[in-house]
Amino acid sequence: MQVSMTVNGQERSGEVEPRTLLVHFLRENLGLTGTHIGCDTSQCGACTIHLNGKAVKSCTVLAVQANGADVTTIEGMAKDGELHPIQEGFWEEHGLQCGYCTPGMIMTTADLLKRNPNPTEAEIRHGIEGNLCRCTGYQHIVKSVQWAADKMAAQSGD
Amino acid sequence: MTATEPREKLVGQAIKRREDPRLVRGQGRYMDDIVLPGMAHVKILRSPLAHARIRNVDTARAAEAPGVLGVYTGADFADVNALPYAWQAAGVDNHVNTPRILAVDEVHWVGDPIAVVVAETPQQAADARDLIDLDLEALPAVVDAEATTHNGAPQLHENALNNIAFEWDCGDEAGVEGAIGDAAVRISQRIRNQRLIATPIETRGAIGQYDAGTDEYTFWLSSQAPHVHRLVMAAFVLGHPEEKIRVIAPDMGGAFGSKIFMYTEYPLVGLLAKQLGRPVKWIEEREEHALATAQGRDHVTDLDIAAEQDGTITGLRVTTWANLGAYLSTAAGGIPTTLYGRMVAGVYKIPNIHCKVYGTYTNTALVDAYRGAGRPEAAYVIERVVDLVAAELGMDPADVRRKNFIPTEAFPYDTGIGMLPYDSGDYPAALDKALDLIGYSDLRQQQADARANGKYLGIGFSSYVEVCGIAPTAWVTSEGWGAGLWESANVRVQLTGKVVVTTGSMPHGQGHETTFAQMVSDGLGVPYDDIIVEYGDTAGTPFGYGTYGSRSLAVGGTAIVQSVEKIRDKITKIAAHMLEVNEDEVDIDAGTAFVKGAPDRNVSFGDIAATAAVGAGLPEGVEPFLDATTYFDPPNCTFPFGTHIAVVEVEEDTGNVEIKRYVAIDDVGNVINPLIVDGQVHGGIVQGIGQALWEHGVYDDGGQLLSSTLMDYGIPKASWLPMMELDRTVTTTDVNPMGAKGAGEAGTIASTPAIVNAVMDALSPVGIKHLDMPLSAPRVWTAMQEAKEN
Ligand code: FES
Ligand code: FES
Numbered sequence: 001m002q003v004s005m006t007v008n009g010q011e012r013s014g015e016v017e018p019r020t021l022l023v024h025f026l027r028e029n030l031g032l033t034g035t036h037i038g039c040d041t042s043q044c045g046a047c048t049i050h051l052n053g054k055a056v057k058s059c060t061v062l063a064v065q066a067n068g069a070d071v072t073t074i075e076g077m078a079k080d081g082e083l084h085p086i087q088e089g090f091w092e093e094h095g096l097q098c099g100y101c102t103p104g105m106i107m108t109t110a111d112l113l114k115r116n117p118n119p120t121e122a123e124i125r126h127g128i129e130g131n132l133c134r135c136t137g138y139q140h141i142v143k144s145v146q147w148a149a150d151k152m153a154a155q156s157g158d
Numbered sequence: 159m160t161a162t163e164p165r166e167k168l169v170g171q172a173i174k175r176r177e178d179p180r181l182v183r184g185q186g187r188y189m190d191d192i193v194l195p196g197m198a199h200v201k202i203l204r205s206p207l208a209h210a211r212i213r214n215v216d217t218a219r220a221a222e223a224p225g226v227l228g229v230y231t232g233a234d235f236a237d238v239n240a241l242p243y244a245w246q247a248a249g250v251d252n253h254v255n256t257p258r259i260l261a262v263d264e265v266h267w268v269g270d271p272i273a274v275v276v277a278e279t280p281q282q283a284a285d286a287r288d289l290i291d292l293d294l295e296a297l298p299a300v301v302d303a304e305a306t307t308h309n310g311a312p313q314l315h316e317n318a319l320n321n322i323a324f325e326w327d328c329g330d331e332a333g334v335e336g337a338i339g340d341a342a343v344r345i346s347q348r349i350r351n352q353r354l355i356a357t358p359i360e361t362r363g364a365i366g367q368y369d370a371g372t373d374e375y376t377f378w379l380s381s382q383a384p385h386v387h388r389l390v391m392a393a394f395v396l397g398h399p400e401e402k403i404r405v406i407a408p409d410m411g412g413a414f415g416s417k418i419f420m421y422t423e424y425p426l427v428g429l430l431a432k433q434l435g436r437p438v439k440w441i442e443e444r445e446e447h448a449l450a451t452a453q454g455r456d457h458v459t460d461l462d463i464a465a466e467q468d469g470t471i472t473g474l475r476v477t478t479w480a481n482l483g484a485y486l487s488t489a490a491g492g493i494p495t496t497l498y499g500r501m502v503a504g505v506y507k508i509p510n511i512h513c514k515v516y517g518t519y520t521n522t523a524l525v526d527a528y529r530g531a532g533r534p535e536a537a538y539v540i541e542r543v544v545d546l547v548a549a550e551l552g553m554d555p556a557d558v559r560r561k562n563f564i565p566t567e568a569f570p571y572d573t574g575i576g577m578l579p580y581d582s583g584d585y586p587a588a589l590d591k592a593l594d595l596i597g598y599s600d601l602r603q604q605q606a607d608a609r610a611n612g613k614y615l616g617i618g619f620s621s622y623v624e625v626c627g628i629a630p631t632a633w634v635t636s637e638g639w640g641a642g643l644w645e646s647a648n649v650r651v652q653l654t655g656k657v658v659v660t661t662g663s664m665p666h667g668q669g670h671e672t673t674f675a676q677m678v679s680d681g682l683g684v685p686y687d688d689i690i691v692e693y694g695d696t697a698g699t700p701f702g703y704g705t706y707g708s709r710s711l712a713v714g715g716t717a718i719v720q721s722v723e724k725i726r727d728k729i730t731k732i733a734a735h736m737l738e739v740n741e742d743e744v745d746i747d748a749g750t751a752f753v754k755g756a757p758d759r760n761v762s763f764g765d766i767a768a769t770a771a772v773g774a775g776l777p778e779g780v781e782p783f784l785d786a787t788t789y790f791d792p793p794n795c796t797f798p799f800g801t802h803i804a805v806v807e808v809e810e811d812t813g814n815v816e817i818k819r820y821v822a823i824d825d826v827g828n829v830i831n832p833l834i835v836d837g838q839v840h841g842g843i844v845q846g847i848g849q850a851l852w853e854h855g856v857y858d859d860g861g862q863l864l865s866s867t868l869m870d871y872g873i874p875k876a877s878w879l880p881m882m883e884l885d886r887t888v889t890t891t892d893v894n895p896m897g898a899k900g901a902g903e904a905g906t907i908a909s910t911p912a913i914v915n916a917v918m919d920a921l922s923p924v925g926i927k928h929l930d931m932p933l934s935a936p937r938v939w940t941a942m943q944e945a946k947e948n
Contacts, residue, residue: 017281033191034184036411038359039444043868046359074184087182091174094833097841098667099181100188100360100411121881129877132868134359134412135667137844137905138876140837 008076045131055111074103095144097135189363208861225282245492248638266484269449303481337473341464360411366427383704410666454528497532504540541911618916626900627712647717653771662702663714681722708900724786813939827899842905850913
């Protein structure tokens with residue numbers, strides 16, 4: 001069956017099976033491989049994207065459920081070639097090692113900071129607990145999120 | 159900048175990683191991101207039983223399913239060799255059984271591959287896999303490392319009586335016997351180091367492609383050692399010329415040791431690609447990762463300790479049953495012997511040690527190196543030993559450590575149990591710094607106050623040492639390893655002045671592109687941005703052994719430094735010729751070669767590179783081009799060390815362990831990039847904490863894995879952890895020119911005993927001396943209830 005949605009600001013459509021997951025549609029039909037797969041029980045968060053402005057695990061959504069929706073993936077975060085402040089934060093604070101969890105972490109962080117622009121350490125840790133990272137021990141991820149929050153606050157104050 | 163102003167050194171600076179811009183944009187290229195024209199997809203049917211005879215595998219229905227290109231069973235690969243076993247337990251008989259591409263006649267663990275489906279899409283392959291009819295005759299199974307050796311236990315392999323793959327020992331058995339006989343204090347304890355599942359967030363994968371015209375295979379593999387995978391497939395499995403196999407390791411989403419080994423799926427994708435004339439891809443499912451990727455640890459250990467009243471440890475007997483799983487994985491023999499048994503002395507001077515190890519077969523997944531590999535098990539043993547002594551004598555565990563430390567003036571130090579001599583160390587310095595950072599004098603008072611208020615506050619120590627930078631080839635081959643462990647590097651300077659560094663190391667998150675570029679930039683005095691670091695493809699690169707055992711900097715980095723030295727020598731020759739002076743009058747810095755004392759007489763690095771590359775105007779007898787390859791075989795391993803201290807509180811009502819503080823003082827020698835080293839230490843500590851508190855690969859008695867998803871296996875989450883407090887002492891080593899020791903595994907080795915010791919300290923008021931990991935809330939709560947009842 002045919003699905004269409006807005007992905008990173010562009011109208012995209014494709015042919016899928018009813019059982020096709022959104023993550024597979026993004027990766028296989030659209031070639032947006034920045035969204036990763038780390039599990040099959042919705043535990044790891046590597047597949048996190050934004051669906052109508054909210055962070056969701058794209059392995060928990062069928063492609064057909066996203067028909068007509070507005071989707072943002074990691075590929076849509078940088079604007080005009082400039083890294084998003086959260087992407088910058090992860091780079092500045094060494095918030096990634098292998099980088100596999102990173103796109104999902106960044107998408108979750110974006111949602112977190114939208115809801116809570118100035119989170120405490122505990123709120124950050126709680127906010128990203130649905131995203132697993134096996135490399136960093138999370139410490140530099142927490143700092144990356146704080147860096148991004150500071151930068152975004154400074155920008156919105158401009 | 160003029161040539162007289164020395165350029166600022168990059169080594170030692172916290173430079174942010176050059177790997178990251180593409181990764182934060184989602185532009186990494188991991189295994190499943192690779193799509194080749196005409197690619198077909200593989201799904202593997204694995205045994206649902208831990209031990210069974212294969213009566214029949216009926217593939218007829220599966221073969222008819224939509225999109226299916228082929229269905230294969232063990233019979234189809236009967237002429238392909240079983241996988242090789244590359245690291246024997248040294249000096250003893252190893253009763254070797256290794257996996258075949260697909261099982262024939264019998265399966266030995268839940269996950270043993272039985273059949274494979276290739277289809278147009280992964281979904282079609284998975285659907286068809288469900289249509290394969292298996293007729294298995296169940297046989298009795300055994301899963302426990304020690305129980306498997308008991309009389310009457312089910313037998314896995316004809317050549318391994320009582321399921322013993324090898325019996326190995328080190329140290330002085332009679333000496334320990336005597337020490338225990340004479341001891342004022344004797345303690346015995348059985349401890350378990352539970353099974354762990356590596357669980358990188360990216361599972362394994364493999365793509366095979368075969369070109370019939372050239373008879374060449376290309377593999378994309380999840381590989382920490384692409385050259386070794388190529389060699390092993392060529393020489394032992396496929397019997398295909400090595401030069402007609404190319405292995406590429408793409409970006410890897412973590413590995414932690416689990417992607418070192420030879421796995422059946424790797425040659426399989428090549429064989430299928432050849433058979434079908436199409437590239438084929440296999441991506442491991444998360445549950446498959448739990449079932450079929452080599453796991454870690456799984457020791458049962460009996461300890462017998464002899465000590466004096468003042469806390470001096472005089473003897474230690476360690477008897478370990480190391481569960482190796484259903485077959486021997488690539489390095490299975492070396493981990494619980496060389497990397498474990500020979501490290502049980504830890505940081506202590508103990509006059510009598512004996513360590514006996516039984517490597518055993520069970521109906522479980524294969525066990526091999528997992529972050530730390532043998533050394534975490536050894537650190538856990540000795541650090542529990544010290545705390546058992548302290549608890550028995552009512553002494554401060556810091557004092558017992560200090561009393562038994564190898565003295566700083568004793569290095570290089572031989573522990574007498576067959577390890578190479580520890581290169582350098584200052585164990586009291588690290589302990590003191592940790593005590594200082596945590597504010598130890600106040601902390602014990604806080605603990606007393608907390609206890610008075612009915613709270614269970616505990617302080618735990620771990621003073622560790624590990625063997626890294628493996629390893630001198632002559633030594634490691636005498637220890638049963640069937641190859642070398644040197645490392646290679648090629649450095650070449652292009653006509654344009656850009657520098658290309660090719661390393662045999664295989665980074666997968668450790669930031670080598672950044673670290674190595676920092677080193678080369680300093681070494682050649684060229685801009686950091688003019689250096690690129692390449693790795694991960696066997697085509698046209700010198701053979702290298704790869705990344706594991708915290709060896710990339712100590713061994714691989716040295717190969718780079720030595721290649722840089724060779725290039726500097728040649729630059730000096732060419733510059734002297736161009737400047738018309740003697741070689742000893744030339745100095746190099748900041749992108750120029752200049753006459754000492756007359757920096758205005760100089761030639762730029764770019765001009766020298768161009769002269770060398772073009773080949774005109776070179777001194778007599780000097781070959782064109784700046785290109786140097788080094789194969790560096792280290793004279794010794796390195797021995798990083800440190801002290802970690804954890805403060806925990808156990809909640810009485812739930813048994814939940816909360817980590818209040820975590821202080822880590824590590825000594826990894828000189829540091830090239832402190833940001834990257836801190837990241838390695840953080841990640842390592844958390845993996846070790848995971849073992850102490852949450853992670854457990856659980857098999858039931860019938861051999862079913864109960865923790866095969868991320869719902870059941872306790873990967874640490876952000877909200878479970880505190881901010882760690884890190885600092886360092888710096889004791890250099892003369893094993894390599896950087897004076898660096900290695901940092902990839904230190905955290906994991908140190909943190910597990912620190913946490914367990916802290917929890918035992920917290921529980922000491924109720925009389926608990928030892929609990930086995932993981933110290934999950936139910937386990938702790940239950941133990942507290944039982945202790946209170948007694
Ligand atoms: S892939 Fe793991 S949560 Fe979606
Ligand atoms: S950086 Fe590797 S999983 Fe997070």
